[in-house]
Amino acid sequence: MFQLLVAGLTVGSGYALVALGIHIILRATRIVNFAQGEFTIIGGLLALTFVQLFHANSWVALAGATIAGFALGLVFERLVLRPAARSGEIPLTIATLGTVSILLYGHALIPGWGSLPQPLPSFSGEASDAINVGGVSIQIQSMWVLGLLLAALAVLYIFFERTYYGKAIRAAANNPTGAKLVGIDVTNARAVSVGLSIALAAYGGTIIGPITLVGGAGGTAIAIKGFVGAIIGGLESPVGCVVGGLLVGVIEKLIQGLPGVSYGLSDPIVYSLLLVGLLLRPQGLFGARSAVRD
């Protein structure tokens, strides 16, 4: 049971970062980015490239993938989101779906990435190393994932709550007109938000890489489970997104661990949570009522 919980929190960390990334872009631009999960996959692959090409260690690869993710986010914002924004909300949604197609199929064309999932090296020791806590063995990698998730959340918190620039971005998101009037470059703030969000996706793809493998067609599933997490927790609430993402991971692992339940049922059940969540509490567990239906 405890083991399932830890396994759930580990995969859930990936979903949580996807959910949080979706939230950041939504807050800044009112766009729901359906390609967030694909960017997670790309992030893991970027880290793989750093490892393979430059023989970088995991930490350098993590930093490299995150920075590259930020740059990718800026490109994505400038070439896709900003121009498509003029056409309206549904066209924008469609443009992010087009991005899914490009990333999902495009990454297989890049030499060294291919279409088959590959392992990322562990952050310490061997991938299978485990420690024993009260009779339960926990993979060291899981500890790393959770630790790195918390580290990222702490950095984001400090950035958005304590730094001038972070506050400016939040101001630009909450009230673009007001922010413009006090001299904040709203366009720039939006671009940086998208950059941050994609950096976060890349970071997430890298930290779960040693456990879940990187590459392959798993991005859609990660994206959708990230959505489920964001909807359950509250698309408009950062805390809700993280908690929701973790929750989805745990629910998924618990269903898979239940005796007598087909392994394949976990996905449809998790996906139904998206619909159930949307219907019963569209603002999510942590969201305010007014956030719905915008």
Next chain:
Amino acid sequence: MIARLRADTRTLPILALIVVIFGIFASHNATFAQAGTYAAIFAIAAIGLSLLMGNVNQISLGQSGFFGIGAYAVASLTTTWNLPPWISWPLATLIGMLVATIVGLGLGFIALRFRGHYLAMATLAFGLICVGVFHETKFLGGAIGIEDVPYPSFGALTVSGYPAYWFAWILALGAALLTLNLLRGRSGRAFEAIRNDELAAEVLGVPTRRYKIFAFAYAGALAGLGGSMYAAFLGIVVPDAVSVQLSISLLLMVVLGGSGGVSGALIGAALIGFLDISGHQFENTREVVYGLLVIVVVIAAPGGAFGLIRSRFKSKPLAARAEAASTVAATPIAIGTPPADGAPLAVSHVTKRFGGLIAVNDVSFTLTRGTLTSLIGPNGAGKTTLFNAISGIGRLTEGRVEIAGIDVTGWQPHRVAALGVGRTFQNARLFGEMTVLENVVAGAFRTERTSFGADLLALPSSRRSEREATDRARETLARLGLEPIASTLAKDLAFGDRRRVELARATASNPWLLLVDEPAAGLNASERSALTADLLKLRDAGMTLLLIEHDMRLVMSISERVMVLKFGMMIADGKADAVRNDPGVVAAYLGTAS
């Protein structure tokens, strides 16, 4: 007929011709014939999605689910039951479409609660759940799916290979024709009205919720038909074939071809079909190109390929029948009959709160038939809120509203409208993408006598109803002197004209009770006097009018009775002169010295 469907109507025969030419050309090329067959199958599903996206402004990422329902219905039924071949596939298809329709009604009902990207997510979840269910259901073959689905066969003809091309395209073009019929009639105009301005459509008597649900069911049925053809022509169904990727492909077709109407969907499906075969050895590159194409189209040509074609048709206005219409100019105003004998409008103790703010506070009044009453008051007094309360927009906190003695408290706006109540808005909510004439015809929605079925088959009754509604709309325009602008798009109108067109639209269904919200705001002197004359004509014909207006001279000159609201409360009610000299009213408008 909606202006933008004109191009569609003209393009359909050309597309049919291309299908025939391609079909003849493909008779010796099995690859082409097969690609053409698939294009037809996906085109049918894409037509439904196109209607949903382009005509009702809804997005669905769940069409693969309906496609799957049709495919699995045919696969599981035709492989298990022992019916004669000629009935087996058609019957299974009908069952599949029926199930898809019912599920579509359900999804449409759920979809009412979401907009934009929330709707995209909800429908995506639906598609995912469907594929999960197919994958996990034992009698549907699980991950392996269902094999050896028999080809449809009718006597000596087995529909597979080359004959399937013709069979599939006959069905696809048939579906396109029926959909076009539907869009060209009253239903299509209602869709267009909803797409332009949902609230205004509702107030004209369009049951917008029902129409949106219907659109989902219709799109579901068409996707189900596509799926049933897919299963039968391919002979196999696997869960992966009906994954969300299919939903995205359909979306791609609609976006590339251009949403709204049918030609765009056909072009998009054919385009993707063509790219599919020409790029089959570049598997991943092909999908990347699709992704890039979608983004480029969304940014550079939101109307898709057909949008580019359609823009060539623009210069043809519908002036053709203008002369014929000028002969009907002298028709008298028709006023509908109230459904019951009670007072036209009785408002009792109506209160409306928004959180802590009381916008309307315990207001009561009763109108007398055939009179013109004005409701005045400073900005923010709650006048429009009171109008909304009467027309069913938003819930009352307390109180009740009776129209012709019928308690309409809590009714949806379209039901209130259906009693014969017209209304205009403070900001003239016209349907911008429709012409003036179409706006007015849309106003006659509730008096048109036709049905979905009659529209779909373009039965004589549907065409007659269409003709009558158009003639009536022309009469209304003629009476108001708006004929010269009949074929102007509403969004291109001058401000004063917008107001008068809205009045024409609100009276097109011959209401007997009319609520008019600030009709004179922003009008110049001559426009005002024309408006005054219009309103008096309506009253003299027996209509009961309630008017919100700020122009005191206008109010005092035409009202039998004036009511004054201040901070949500009725502070005066009586004859114009009495109200004008009421100290409370003077204080409300000018402030007091104290």
